[in-house]
Amino acid sequence: MNVRRLFALAFKETLQVWRDPRSLAIALLMPLMQMALLGYGVSLDIKHVPLCIYDQENSQESHAVVEHFVSSSWFSISRTLDRQADLRNAIDRGECSAAIVIPVDFSRALATTGTASIQAIFDATDVNTTNIALGYAQGTIAQANAQIAAQWAAAHGVRPSLVGRVDLEPSTWFNETLDSRNFIIPGVVAVILALVGAQLTSLTISREWERGTMEQLISTPVTALEVMLGKLIPYFVIGLVDAGFCLAGAVFWFGVPFRGNVGTLFVTTVLFLIVVLGIGYLISVRIRSQLGASQIALLVTLLPTTLLSGYTFPIDQMPAPIRALSLVVYPRYYVTILRAIFLKGSSLADLWTPLLGLTAYALIIIWLAARAFRKRLD
């Protein structure tokens, strides 16, 4: 390898980036914009579930139950219904995603037997929201029940209950507030870097082909290794700047707790960038048309990174074949590493499994990429 040639190539590539300010601006601004949009957008915290109330009885007792829902911060009452037909309509139109129906004989049943049932209807098209709203509704009813049981016991002159209740004392570690942003934003950083990285390098070689400059490049004495390094170094620098932007944004703007150490973060980020840029370069060498290269790059990055990296959907809940497939999705290692560094303060030693995956990946990609470039015109 000749350092002077390598430098010349890297310089040429830098110039090319520099002379296309639009692309450079996109490369530097894109991660920031994405951070701003996605950082705010990716929240699973459902508060104020829009709720419709259909109180068929309108008694003092039924109002007391409704009051529990009104005063709860989990729900916001979007509409009070008077007819059964309105119920279907309100749910169809999405005016509410849950509805509480109190039957006509509610207070009578409660007075005579001590028990009564009310219906909770959910728009279950969004299953996750339904699951969470269901938990909220049960919690609200449990509160109402404590009151009702005490009143019933007082009215009938009996002791509330002879047997104690299990009292849950939950303590949450690593993400004490259970704020979904704290767990998703490190994932967002990984996804953005994977996308930007692939986008930076995946057209570098195919562009030479389409512009007809490949003949000139081949006629020079450069070696395949020099081409790879020369092409990657400028983008590596851009990638590092992007990573710095995103990680700083996660900590200082979104306030994700950072408990790890900056050195660990740096080492793992460098490894990840090597993999990401290397894959873009490989695609670029293999596929000559820019359209094809970009489609493949989009295909292997956007959705796999979003859906199989574990950044929103937990990998351990996927069926075994898909779990096996996710081993190939390189951002999964970085997502795991970032999350552990941010929330748990893990060190390199703690992270040896995902690190092993990422290192193996980097070595294979470098090996493939270094051999991929052929000085042939056919």
Add this chain to the structure above:
Amino acid sequence: MFERLYVMLMKEFLELKRDRWAMFRLIVPLVIQMLVFGYAATFTVHHVPTAILDLDQSQASRSLISHFVATSRFDIVDVAKTQSAITNDIDQDRAVIAIVIHAGFSRDMENGRSAPLQVIVDGTNSNTALIALGYISQIAAQFSLEQSSRAFSPRVGSAPPEIGISLQTRPWFNEGLNDRWFFIPGVIGTLTLMQVVSLTAFAIVREREVGTLEQIMVSPIRPIEFILGKTVPFFLIGLGDIAVVTIFGMLWFRIPFVGSPWVMLLGASLFLLAALGMGLLLSTFSRTQQQAFALNFFFVNPFFILSGFAFPIAAMPRLLQWFTVINPLRYFLVVIRAVFLKGVGLAVLWPDLAAMALLALVMLTISVLRFRKSLD
């Protein structure tokens, strides 16, 4: 005009046909992605690795533990002996949940006091943690009820345990709370958006970069004909895509399709027009394919994340909710989910359909105007 348009269309289809890989690239990845992501996208919580520390060793504590063993929601990975062992399990990712039953648990239960049950949750994945905590509190409530109904007898003069309201839950449209039914229509919309926008964005830029745009400009073809010629093939490809993945989703994943295929067709057509408009608009802002590619990435990812595909729009800050107004995918997801699961018609869906039509109209108009300017 029609003759010129016809020639233009022939040219586009010929180009597509010559590219032997094109058909393969258009269909196969779509079906594979549908398959993989259909299985991958789930928020269901099963087999949560759980560690248990029982310091009470009583009949009551063992009975409580048996409740956790009995459900497939939790997998007991460790029966610990000490508090530090359980801390280790969480620290080293062996367990996500640790349950500690303190000494005196059964005594508290019998004496009518509240018996504390310590639960440690690894909150790294807050969604899993929240749902798992919900299951645990259900188990705890169930256990309390069983214990008190065993102890209850009318003679003792205590209140029967089941006093109060029972909540009958009715999840409409998806009784089994199967979240594949929620995500797969979303995957269909997302895959189509990505493919159509990138195809369209590249089509014009490539002509410009390869230099064939000048040839077209000197021909008598008018901008509107040129744009129609470029977009009609992609519109047809997009419709084909939607049909293939929709049928695939119904047959393979057994998602019910209760609505009208005509509403679906109308929704898909308007959505595709909006996606085409978006691709064209992006192409008028790019000189090179690299720029088109970058812009494509730039917009498609936020459009996908901010569509309500997984993250509810209602959970976003107000400002971002406004931003989603220009997102065609947002409306299409409402339509496609409603058609698949709810079976509602135009009476309910017209605002979303109208929004897509408006978006398509605005974006197509702007791109035709911008394109005409760049030709002059």
